Amino acid sequence: MSKMNFCPQCGKTLTTKEKDGRERILCPDEEDCGYVFWNNPTPVVAAIVEHEGDIILARNAAWPPTWYALITGFLEAGETPAEGILREIKEELNLEGEIIEFVGIYEFHRMNQLIIAYYVKANGEITLSEELVDYKRLKDFEIKPWPLGTGKAVQEWQAKRGIFNEIIDFTRQVVLMFFVLFHSKQPIAARIRSKKQSTLVPQRCLKKYIQIQPILAAIHSIQF
Numbered sequence: 001m002s003k004m005n006f007c008p009q010c011g012k013t014l015t016t017k018e019k020d021g022r023e024r025i026l027c028p029d030e031e032d033c034g035y036v037f038w039n040n041p042t043p044v045v046a047a048i049v050e051h052e053g054d055i056i057l058a059r060n061a062a063w064p065p066t067w068y069a070l071i072t073g074f075l076e077a078g079e080t081p082a083e084g085i086l087r088e089i090k091e092e093l094n095l096e097g098e099i100i101e102f103v104g105i106y107e108f109h110r111m112n113q114l115i116i117a118y119y120v121k122a123n124g125e126i127t128l129s130e131e132l133v134d135y136k137r138l139k140d141f142e143i144k145p146w147p148l149g150t151g152k153a154v155q156e157w158q159a160k161r162g163i164f165n166e167i168i169d170f171t172r173q174v175v176l177m178f179f180v181l182f183h184s185k186q187p188i189a190a191r192i193r194s195k196k197q198s199t200l201v202p203q204r205c206l207k208k209y210i211q212i213q214p215i216l217a218a219i220h221s222i223q224f
């Protein structure tokens with residue numbers, strides 16, 4: 001639910017009340033203002049990106065060194081989902097993409113997101129955006145999906161290709177990391193470390209990390 005305290009229309013303190021069968025945050029001035037925070041899911045576009053025969057997974061600067069993910073991003077106003085994911089691929093990898101297949105739409109309740117996933121073939125030379133620090137190439141059968149978010153897209157996409165991989169549930173680790181990030185009073189660099197490497201998540205990445213909402217939706221490849 002929202003952390004909003006005040007009505008964005010009239011500034012009154014928001015209240016919680018049942019409306020249309022659910023508890024909702026709304027303005028107490030129902031007659032003159034009538035603002036209701038409906039908390040509708042946010043659309044997120046995602047892609048299984050194929051480049052030179054490999055699937056590209058990327059690692060965000062704020063993530064632990066072993067976490068790699070599909071390319072994802074928020075859909076922007078005025079664009080179709082297909083335009084949105086091709087824009088993200090251009091921004092994140094500097095590749096020109098072509099939609100090969102619509103994979104599906106997947107709910108992701110934990111982040112209140114709706115994931116719209118595509119299979120995209122992309123051309124060009126990969127140049128990572130500032131948000132990304134690394135990428136890796138995997139064959140289609142090497143990706144291990146997780147049970148939520150984009151993991152479901154990967155599962156279904158692989159199943160159509162006759163690939164049935166073990167599903168890796170690392171939700172706990174992700175939730176734990178979020179907990180540490182939000183509650184840490186120590187430098188983040190001291191708190192989060194990889195089991196394989198000594199590289200730490202730098203403090204300067206914290207703000208960006210928290211801002212990146214699709215992160216939980218995106219991560220689906222992790223190797224401890």
Ligand SMILES: [Zn+2]
Nearest residue numbers: 007010027033
């Ligand atoms: Zn109001």
